[in-house]
Amino acid sequence: MQLVTMPEHFIGLMSGTSLDGVDGVLVRWQADQPSQVLAYACQPFPAPLRQELLALNSPDGVNELHRAALAGNAISRAYAAVVRQLLQQADLPPSAVRAIGAHGQTVRHQPQLHDGTGYTLQLQNPALLAEATGITVVADLRSRDVAAAGQGAPLVPAFHQGVFADAQTTTVVLNIGGIANLSILPPSTQADAVSLGFDCGPGNALMDWWCLQHTGAAYDDQGRWAAGGQVHPALLQQLLAEPFLQQPPPKSTGRDLFNPHWLQAQLQRVAATIPAQDVQTTLTALTAHSCADAVQRHAGDSGRLLVCGGGALNTELMRQLQTLLPAYIVTSTAAQGLPPLQVEAAAFAWLARQCLHGLPGNLPTVTGAKGPRILGAIYPA
Incomplete structure (x- = not known):
């Protein structure tokens, strides 16, 4: 598929291993280049959520599945708050944004285990984020690369x-x-x-x-x-x-x-x-x-x-x-021209765009995957 030449708007949301909070950008894309960052927002995680995410990075927790699901909901609500802030800054309605590329919070990354398979796990609730924002969400952006024998990282x-x-x-x-x-x-x-x-x-x-x-x-x-x-x-x-x-x-x-x-x-x-x-x-x-x-x-x-x-x-x-x-x-x-705290979020806006246009988002020479793969699962608005 070919990328369209008309301008498009995408949001990228990133919460990384630093666990300091959510970085978000709203980017206008022209052809295959980010022509303008229209808005940038950063919101720190509340201290209790940050502590819970730190605890969930350790494999010896109690009732982890329930706690992880609740933390995923909390992350998605934090994401939605950043999206609202971005839309307000750019003075755009949700309908003007094609999709949100939402990374989620990594709590396990084991791409290659002893049997040659592995997994990577990012906490969030993309369905809740789509419901809260009225915008299509592209999430789970690493798993397909891992399934193709790649590391699932780095994707940027x-x-x-x-x-x-x-x-x-x-x-x-x-x-x-x-x-x-x-x-x-x-x-x-x-x-x-x-x-x-x-x-x-x-x-x-x-x-x-x-x-x-x-x-x-x-x-x-x-x-x-x-x-x-x-x-x-x-x-x-x-x-x-x-x-x-x-x-x-x-x-x-x-x-x-x-x-x-x-x-x-x-x-x-x-x-x-x-x-x-x-x-x-x-x-x-x-x-x-x-x-x-x-x-x-x-x-x-x-x-x-x-x-x-x-x-x-x-x-x-x-x-x-x-x-x-x-x-x-x-x-x-x-x-x-791209401030250091905006780069990763812009990359996940790009990954969402690649997914919607049916284009690969990985570099096999980087991740070790068997070949180029379209990354992400789509949650329609």
Whole structure:
């Protein structure tokens, strides 16, 4: 099927592994390009919902199915509130929007188990969201890729390829949410070049958790706390020894691996008393080093690095990335016209559009799927 050339409006909703809330964008599409972001909204999760989602990431809960269903309803109500805010900002009625691409909240990500099959689970209630907004919803956007033997993640590289690729220079897009992932985009003039993408390790999840435990703040604002501490070399070496960081792509991960239990186990192995601030500094270095190492191993010696997600607002983390990658120009995606907190939501608006037009949403070279697949389940308005 061919994409239509008339302008269309799509909404993308994203709540990532950082668990900080919902980011939403309302995008006007012209042909296959997002011609304008008409509205952006962000709403934090209420503290009880955030705590429940954190608990549901752990497999040892009580009455999990009931609690997960209720949490899915709460997420969809939060999504609906963001949709109403977007429509109000853009001064558009629900009928003007073709569809909502709704990611849901990942609570399990096990794409490849021992028998060669796996699953990925994102909590939400798409039927409730369609009912509450009067807009068609496209959801469950990862499962088909997993069914085709893919990782189901990352899905954003296909969107990055269309929006950020440069004609002459290798472009690396680094999304630092709760987990960090890379999109490696060769120059668009190289006809035989193949884009690559994968999760490269922890992003903000461990830093945010540690900061909350020891300062009461939900995150380290601009990395100021980390900037005032010292890297603990033995701890950093221990953290960087995590086998996942050395695995070749395709690969994906989440809170199933990089969680407080993992961090506490690493701290115990070091067997040293480390000041809390120095742990924060070392966790920031872990994210910077694991990301920079992935760039150097898979993207070449030089290029431009565009950073999106909440990590792009961490001044100390951005400074470390530039130091570790001196041959790269490290900057936020805002330099390319799309602010860092809007990129992932815009990608899920794009995925909804791909689904409705019968077009693939995955890159098999990224996820490892058997081939291109149309992603998502459609819940009509």
